[in-house]
Amino acid sequence: MQCHFNGTLLISVLPPLLVTEFLLGILGNGFALWIFCFHLRPWKSSTVLLFNLAMADFLLNMALPFRASYYISKIEWMFGGTLCNICLFMLAVNRSGSTIFLMAIAVDRYMRVVHPHHPINSLSVSKAMCGALALWLLTISMTAHVFTLQHINTTYCESFMIETEPKHNQIWHKFEFIFSFIVPLLVILYCTISIIRHLRGRQLAQHAKIKKALCFITVVAVLFIICFLPSNIMQLLILIKTNQLAKTLPVSQVCPALENLTTVFYITISLTYLNSTLDPVVYYFSSSTIKNICRKVLHLPQTKTDESTEKKTRETGSQSLIVFFSHLLPHINKIPSCNYKKTTTT
Template sequence: MATFDNDTDFFNVSAFYCKFDEDFKYILLPVSYALVFVVGLGLNATALYVIVFRTKHWKPSTIYMFNLTMCDTLYILTLPFLIYYYADENDWPFTEPLCKLIRFLFYANLYGSILFLCCISLHRFVGICYPVRSLYWVSARRARLVSVAVWACVLLCQAPVLYFSRIRDAASGRVCYDTTSPELFDDFLVYSSVVSVLMFAVPFMVVMVCYGLMVRKLLEPGWGSEGGERGGLAANRTKQKSVKMIIIVLATFMLCFLPFHLTRSLYYSFRYLRQVNPAQISCNLLEASSVAYKVTRPFASANSCIDPILYFLAGQDVRSHLTKKKKSSTLKSADVSETTKL
């Protein structure tokens, strides 16, 4: 007999136990989290600098992008603790309250990123498909209210993580559960399933519907031609920004969030079925689902590196601010030169 789990959770399944060989995660997770930490922190710090210090007038899209960047930054700041934990082969050297806090921040900011990407997509959808009505519907004040509502929703929905997460002494050291202790796993499965539906599946469907309608609108022959030549140029720029945003956001959902949630749901379901009826799920099948889940976890973290690209490429603000700064410096240099000549 042996034991098994995600992050070495141990539990009894009638008289049946499974043992997994998970040594690969002690290399995969620390290395991938370290890469995300270095790259993501640099990109998000740059985005925050431009938004906070180089953006004078905050549009609704700027407000959503600021909150998305804050989510990613707070998420990234939890990674050093997890890098140390997994590099030390599941031996948590810190206190239980810190374990709870790190797990809470990890998932709260992950789902915060998903919801703010959904907000950005809805904002662009309204501007493309209902340009006249968007003048009345969209405002910086409403964007701030929506952002507060998103943060409240995320904190409320992720608060149970503070209860479920805990530490326990094991053969390998002190385990900081990614899920929860064995006796609470059934309750955790219900909670995790509800959160996955409300904070991933629903936003994902909203994003897909919005982008489907946006693409159909952008492909209309007469779209953007009402304002003459100047209006046509502006429409082309808007179309290019919208296409870039669609590609980046869909790539984030399809490559980062979708594989993570599918493999996690599969693993949790197999684990539960193994507890209920061990004959239904073999150890090999359970191990395969566990490996798949752990392999996709770095993909979920990689969204923190992709999100700033949404701002740099689709937002245009960075380039315009940097261009203005460069022009201003050039003009000042020219003035100094002329003054010197005089």
């Protein structure tokens, strides 16, 4: 038996949340893709990962208006079964793609800081693109099962169905949802902790620039946990509760007993899309180059990069030396000269 909920609370809560996430995500990630494609040159291997993360977030945001209209219409899907599966697939593949590329970015930072001489740090852009393509193929293969999910009717468009006897594709769908969070979470936490310990071990953590970078890395990890952890906890609770209730209650009473948990789950899963609206902020603060390009495009004052600051310091030092010697030269000219007579010995 499949549970079909009326979703009274979801109808009022989710539409404004999804519309807000759509507007912020489309503007932020669209602007980021424009920067990557037309202003950021040359690309590096890390740029390839950021570009693919922005692409995953942008495609995810494209599906949000359909979900918003679904809840505005009081959980009535009006676009047909085929578009329902396409929409659910876009949400699944790009949500998993976001977590996987965030994990890849964390590994890239870890290798550059903790193992700076490893050959992987010198990967060419073409090899990085091949690696990104492999990650996309992995993500698609993990989420393609969404097209095999069966719905109660053509107007009920959900991928996380609650069933007393779930089918294999539904079990895999929920496993993939949790797996694509747990593994990136563990990797991101490991990379973040290792970077912090490495820099503190070398007594670099008190340096202003390093301290700012450590704070930024920590914030990224915290935001990842805030956006993705609640929905995964709720999904685990639903799986455990469903198994318990199916053994103790009549089938007709299982769905009403799970309605509150399901409502909270759908609210928390909508919060996962919030991560896609925050990623452009990650791009902005992750690189001074990207920051200055954004400020130039938006006609804002440029920030001083480390290179320009160092150059200015060298120029200031050179000017100081010139001024010092210009003041010293007149005094040198006043020093009486010594005449040495050449003596010859016979």
